[in-house]
Amino acid sequence: MSSYHKLREKRLNLKLVKEPLCNYAKNLRRNQTPAEFKLWNLLRGRKLKGLKFRRQHPVKPLFILDFYCMKYKIAIEVDGGYHKKSVQTQVDIERTFLLNLLGIKVIRFTNEDVLENSGWVIQQIIDSCRK
Template sequence: MYPPKPTVEKARDLRRRMTLPEVILWQAIRGRKLGGARFRRQHPVGPYILDFYCDDARLAVEVDGSGHEHPDQARHDMRRTHWLNLRGIAVHRIAARDVLGNLTGVLAGLKQRVCGQPPPPLRGPPPPMGEE
């Protein structure tokens, strides 16, 4: 599916004007640094531009700033997510404040989504049955 020419031009412009959280995340995932997955930044799909996109996982990664908490923006995000889901693209939303304050946790969650790795255990294994 080819995006409209204005969308492609806007994506090129957005690549030059990425936000600080987007730049930080991009530096952490570019060049197959996250489990060997390849990401594209500011990737146009139909009428939309995805912050990051992994084609192998069919996953859009969106870094949401505080503006996404506004009800109008939230409704737009829901419509956009629905449109992408209908085309087989899952959406993984990350708060910009999490990228800035907990990049390690963000990358672990993203790696789980992309590579299908289970999250690390929260505690040790249970004791063996029948032993006291």
């Protein structure tokens, strides 16, 4: 097989992984939780210190981040009640570890934090960008 064909095959394989992830991210953007909606309205349009955040941002090959600031490589995750279950907690720990290996810092907030104390959440995000 020529190097051209190998490269083409590699691109096709990446596309097969990327497209379902991107489609899933689009679906998540259309069906956000009330907490995600509220936080997005506080972050969108560079409202927070001029920082650009992405919503439901795919990170190859496995993850979709609730919110992501590329400049500081910070992921913001808004966790619902199911994240309190021991199995999901372990999954979140492993996911955070893998994202840290990619150089991405993960900040987690509960839905309640965002809905009831958004000022504190925003301050935590600002503080994380300063570090």
